[in-house]
Amino acid sequence: MSLCVLEDVWKTYTLGDVRVDVLRGVSLSIEPGEFTAVMGPSGSGKTTLMNILGCLDVPSDGRYILAGKDVTHMSDDELSRMRSEYIGFIFQSFHLLPYATALENVLLPTLYVERRLDGRRKRAMELLALVGLGDRAGFKPSQLSGGQQQRVAIARALMNAPRIILADEPTGALDSGTAKDIMNLLTELNRQGTTVVVVTHDPEVAGYARRIVKVRDGVVVEDTETASKAGERPVHDALLA
Amino acid sequence: MMRFWLKAADAWRAVRAYRLRAVFCSLSVALGVGAITIIVAATEGAYKQAYDMVDRFGPDALLIFGESEEARATGRREKNITVEDVEALRQAFPTAYLVVPMSNRGDMIVAYRNRKHSTRLTGTTADYSRSWSWPVTEGRDLTEQDVKGLRNVALVGRTIVQELFPDEDPIGKSIFVRNLAVQVVGVLEERGSTGPGHNLDDRIVMPITTAMKKILNEKDRVQAVRMRFVDAKRMEHFEAEVRSFLRKRHGLQEGQPDDFRIVSPREIVKFLVALTGSLVVFIGVTGLLSLVVAGFVLANLFLLSVNERIPEIGVRRSVGARRGDILLQFLTEAVTLTAVGGVLGFGIGVLGGPLLKHAAQFPMHFSWKAFAVGMMTATLVGVVFGMQPARKAAAVHPIEAVRKGS
Ligand SMILES: Nc1ncnc2c1ncn2[C@@H]1O[C@H](COP(=O)(O)OP(=O)(O)OP(=O)(O)O)[C@@H](O)[C@H]1O
Ligand SMILES: [Mg+2]
Numbered sequence: 001m002s003l004c005v006l007e008d009v010w011k012t013y014t015l016g017d018v019r020v021d022v023l024r025g026v027s028l029s030i031e032p033g034e035f036t037a038v039m040g041p042s043g044s045g046k047t048t049l050m051n052i053l054g055c056l057d058v059p060s061d062g063r064y065i066l067a068g069k070d071v072t073h074m075s076d077d078e079l080s081r082m083r084s085e086y087i088g089f090i091f092q093s094f095h096l097l098p099y100a101t102a103l104e105n106v107l108l109p110t111l112y113v114e115r116r117l118d119g120r121r122k123r124a125m126e127l128l129a130l131v132g133l134g135d136r137a138g139f140k141p142s143q144l145s146g147g148q149q150q151r152v153a154i155a156r157a158l159m160n161a162p163r164i165i166l167a168d169e170p171t172g173a174l175d176s177g178t179a180k181d182i183m184n185l186l187t188e189l190n191r192q193g194t195t196v197v198v199v200t201h202d203p204e205v206a207g208y209a210r211r212i213v214k215v216r217d218g219v220v221v222e223d224t225e226t227a228s229k230a231g232e233r234p235v236h237d238a239l240l241a
Numbered sequence: 242m243m244r245f246w247l248k249a250a251d252a253w254r255a256v257r258a259y260r261l262r263a264v265f266c267s268l269s270v271a272l273g274v275g276a277i278t279i280i281v282a283a284t285e286g287a288y289k290q291a292y293d294m295v296d297r298f299g300p301d302a303l304l305i306f307g308e309s310e311e312a313r314a315t316g317r318r319e320k321n322i323t324v325e326d327v328e329a330l331r332q333a334f335p336t337a338y339l340v341v342p343m344s345n346r347g348d349m350i351v352a353y354r355n356r357k358h359s360t361r362l363t364g365t366t367a368d369y370s371r372s373w374s375w376p377v378t379e380g381r382d383l384t385e386q387d388v389k390g391l392r393n394v395a396l397v398g399r400t401i402v403q404e405l406f407p408d409e410d411p412i413g414k415s416i417f418v419r420n421l422a423v424q425v426v427g428v429l430e431e432r433g434s435t436g437p438g439h440n441l442d443d444r445i446v447m448p449i450t451t452a453m454k455k456i457l458n459e460k461d462r463v464q465a466v467r468m469r470f471v472d473a474k475r476m477e478h479f480e481a482e483v484r485s486f487l488r489k490r491h492g493l494q495e496g497q498p499d500d501f502r503i504v505s506p507r508e509i510v511k512f513l514v515a516l517t518g519s520l521v522v523f524i525g526v527t528g529l530l531s532l533v534v535a536g537f538v539l540a541n542l543f544l545l546s547v548n549e550r551i552p553e554i555g556v557r558r559s560v561g562a563r564r565g566d567i568l569l570q571f572l573t574e575a576v577t578l579t580a581v582g583g584v585l586g587f588g589i590g591v592l593g594g595p596l597l598k599h600a601a602q603f604p605m606h607f608s609w610k611a612f613a614v615g616m617m618t619a620t621l622v623g624v625v626f627g628m629q630p631a632r633k634a635a636a637v638h639p640i641e642a643v644r645k646g647s
Contacts, residue, residue: 047644051640054559056558056559056639056640056643057639057640076563076564077563077564077565080558080561080562080563080564080566081561081563083558083559083560083561084560084561085561087559089559089560089643091556091643093552095552095553095555095556095643096556097553097556098258099254099255099257099258099259100254104254108556108557108560109560109561110247111244111247111248111251111562111566112557112560112561112562112563112566113561117244117247156560159560160560160561
């Protein structure tokens with residue numbers, strides 16, 4: 001069964017009298033375990049598509065089914081619940097709470113889940129170790145480099161054991177060396193079974209994915225399987241030890 | 242439960258992170274709560290003092306002075322109650338179990354050997370201790386025989402014991418009251434003072450007959466009568482009856498003022514509470530105003546904070562926070578700040594209260610009530626004025642929120 005199914009999804013914004021169709025009939029399905037890159041020119045609707053995939057927004061028309069559940073007409077609270085259970089977000093500008101430590105940032109998603117909280121600190125510490133920041137748990141974001149902050153954000157995204165990681169230009173604010181580290185980390189997570197969708201302009205970044213979806217003017221214009229670059233790279237097994 | 246504490250800790254982190262907001266919000270609330278605390282303490286203090294005084298005075302007692310309101314106001318001395326009046330009251334009011342005449346005189350020199358002291362003389366009948374609920378701790382009370390026989394005996398207060406008998410047992414000793422040799426037969430329990438110059442223990446009590454005839458040179462006029470009634474619940478009724486009885490006896494016409502004055506427990510409470518009331522109103526208005534100001538300070542600072550923290554709201558929403566969670570988060574922050582302000586305010590009240598007590602002779606009583614009222618007001622300010630910013634935070638669309646700054 002597909003993890004995400006978009007069926008003829010439209011997203012329309014009305015600005016005054018002007019209607020803007022940002023997504024114009026996108027149909028797309030994402031299978032468990034896939035590593036997908038979404039590419040396209042600026043303003044083509046990539047972020048809008050991600051927001052719908054991540055249940056931050058709902059289609060104006062069409063249907064979206066996540067993990068077998070029709071999300072299209074869910075209430076705000078139900079959408080929150082879906083995000084909490086299935087989605088891990090990674091943003092271009094990290095979006096860590098400035099006043100909380102790395103560990104507290106990683107723990108943030110547990111505040112809003114209904115299941116039991118046993119072992120949450122242990123899991124958060126393990127995730128920090130996984131992203132290579134086991135010794136920085138008590139650091140504030142301002143005391144960490146951009147790459148380290150994005151690692152904390154990745155650990156946070158993993159905290160609730162999501163079915164899918166959605167990353168909107170995760171390397172957009174990083175230099176190319178650090179960007180490679182982050183992409184290697186995402187590749188490792190994907191190898192472990194997490195479904196990953198990355199929005200990017202950067203062909204280098206898209207090269208890590210095994211499927212590339214190209215969007216233009218709110219429609220999917222190309223959807224191709226590729227040989228992942230990841231296979232050619234030395235794998236950082238230590239990160240997942 | 243655990244999740245509640247986690248969220249409280251989360252709110253506490255945010256509260257501490259935004260220092261300026263925290264300081265302004267809690268200080269402004271603290272000022273208002275301080276005023277409220279003082280009001281509650283002052284009101285409680287006034288009632289407590291009033292009831293203490295009533296207790297001492299006797300909740301079932303009336304005190305009738307033989308001087309008109311006017312004479313009292315102008316400081317003129319009047320003695321309009323005669324020994325016969327007292328006897329007539331005794332006859333007319335079987336509901337009064339005690340009718341005791343009194344004559345007081347200040348600046349009375351008492352002496353023992355080479356020690357001298359100026360005190361206040363009270364002339365009264367037997368059973369002084371019972372009529373004033375004032376136990377005799379050593380020796381005995383005055384008796385019927387003492388009064389009938391114009392005996393030269395006296396009860397003394399603690400201060401007299403200290404002044405005249407620093408290291409002797411006063412019972413049975415002979416002292417001089419002016420030029421009269423008098424034997425001390427009893428010592429009254431220590432009472433303390435009701436204010437400066439009102440040391441209750443500085444007194445000597447003698448049979449009224451002895452005092453009037455041998456010291457005060459008074460034939461038939463007493464200064465006051467004290468009556469105690471069996472039924473303390475009907476004091477208003479008794480007061481009215483005594484008033485009309487005495488008016489009739491003194492031949493007063495309709496429209497003429499009383500030539501005597503009745504002090505009742507009710508009047509004592511009324512007087513003290515009225516005294517406190519004006520200050521309570523003043524501080525109350527100030528306190529409420531400062532709380533409203535504090536509320537607006539809080540609301541505005543929180544609105545700024547919400548705008549500044551839109552990305553944070555977005556992240557929280559993206560990891561699963563519902564609108565309600567965001568609302569609760571900001572409300573918790575607001576209430577945490579006002580609660581801190583409440584505690585500070587109670588501190589301000591407790592520190593500022595004694596100043597007021599000193600400056601205005603104000604009874605003040607800090608209890609859990611003052612604290613509870615202060616904390617409740619503080620919480621209320623947090624909820625009421627934190628609500629709008631919190632709702633605004635909750636209404637932020639997650640997309641807008643994560644878009645910001647990315
Ligand atoms: N809330 C909104 N109201 C009106 N128009 C919007 C809104 N959100 C997005 N748009 C418009 O939708 C279009 C697509 O936006 P989107 O953010 O999805 O693009 P994108 O592909 O992510 O671009 P970029 O690569 O620059 O991030 C843009 O023209 C944008 O102006
Ligand atoms: Mg975008």
